[in-house]
Amino acid sequence: MVQDGPGGEIVAPSGGSGDKKLNIFARIALFIRQVFAELRKVVTPTRQELIKYTGVVLGFVVVMMALVYGLDLLFVWITTIVFGIPA
Numbered sequence: 470m471v472q473d474g475p476g477g478e479i480v481a482p483s484g485g486s487g488d489k490k491l492n493i494f495a496r497i498a499l500f501i502r503q504v505f506a507e508l509r510k511v512v513t514p515t516r517q518e519l520i521k522y523t524g525v526v527l528g529f530v531v532v533m534m535a536l537v538y539g540l541d542l543l544f545v546w547i548t549t550i551v552f553g554i555p556a
Contacts, residue, residue: 491499514522
C-alpha cells in the first residue's frame with residue numbers, strides 16, 4: 470500500500486512483479502479506507518445550487534417525457550396508416 474500525498478489517500482500498488490496479493494480481509498479494509506478517502510473529497514452543494522440542479526433535472530425529465538410522448542403518437546399514427554383501424 471502506498472500513501473498518496475498529504476490527504477492520506479491509500480492506493481494499492483499496481484502492476485509490480487514482486488507484489489504479493491492481499492488476502493480478502495486486507496482487500497476489504499483497503500476498499501473501506503479508499504471509500505472514506507473519497508467521501509472526504511465530497512463537497513455539499515449550497516441551497517441555491519441544490520435548487521438549480523433540481524430544476525435542471527426536472528426540466529430534462531419533462532423534455533424527455535415530451536419526446537417519448539411525441540414519438541409514441543407518431544408510431545401510433547404510422548401503424549394506423551399502415552395496418553388500418555380494426556373493425
